[in-house]
Amino acid sequence: MRNFFQRLMFGRYGADALNNAMLVLCLVLMILSRVLRAGWLDLLSIAVLVICYLRVFSRNINARYQENQKFLAAVQPVRKWFGGMKQRFRDRKTHRYFTCPSCGMTLRVPKGKGKINISCPKCRTQFIKKT
Numbered sequence: 001m002r003n004f005f006q007r008l009m010f011g012r013y014g015a016d017a018l019n020n021a022m023l024v025l026c027l028v029l030m031i032l033s034r035v036l037r038a039g040w041l042d043l044l045s046i047a048v049l050v051i052c053y054l055r056v057f058s059r060n061i062n063a064r065y066q067e068n069q070k071f072l073a074a075v076q077p078v079r080k081w082f083g084g085m086k087q088r089f090r091d092r093k094t095h096r097y098f099t100c101p102s103c104g105m106t107l108r109v110p111k112g113k114g115k116i117n118i119s120c121p122k123c124r125t126q127f128i129k130k131t
Helices: 002-009 017-036 039-056 061-090
Strands: 095-099 106-110 115-119 126-130
Touching: 017 039, 017 061, 095 126, 106 115
Parallel strands: none
Antiparallel strands: 095 106, 115 126
16 A cells, blocks of 8 residues: 555655645635535635645646745745744743844843843944843
C-alpha cells in the first residue's frame, strides 16, 4: 500500500502551507454552514476542498511553488506579529518593551532598573523611561 502511494505521488506537488490553510478554511466553512444552516457554505467548502486536492495532485510543480510563495509572503507579516506577541508574553516577567519615538523600532529592556536612558540602536535616539 505504501509503495502504491509513493508511485501515485511521484512527480506531483504534494502538500504545502497553502494547502494546510485551505484545509483549515474548509473546516471552518463546514462548521459555519452547520451553525448558520447555510447550504451555500457547504458548496463553498467543497469547492475549496476540491481546489486543495487539485493542488496536491498537480504535476505543475513550478506554478504550485509560486502560488505557495505568494501566500507565504502575504501571511508573513501576520505570523511575524504573532511571533512577537509570543516572545513578549514569554518575557513579560523579566523585560519591558518600548517603541522608539523617532523611528518606531521596538526595544526590549530589562525590568526593575528604575528610570533608565534607552538608546535606540537604529537611529541613536535617546529617551528616558521607567522600567
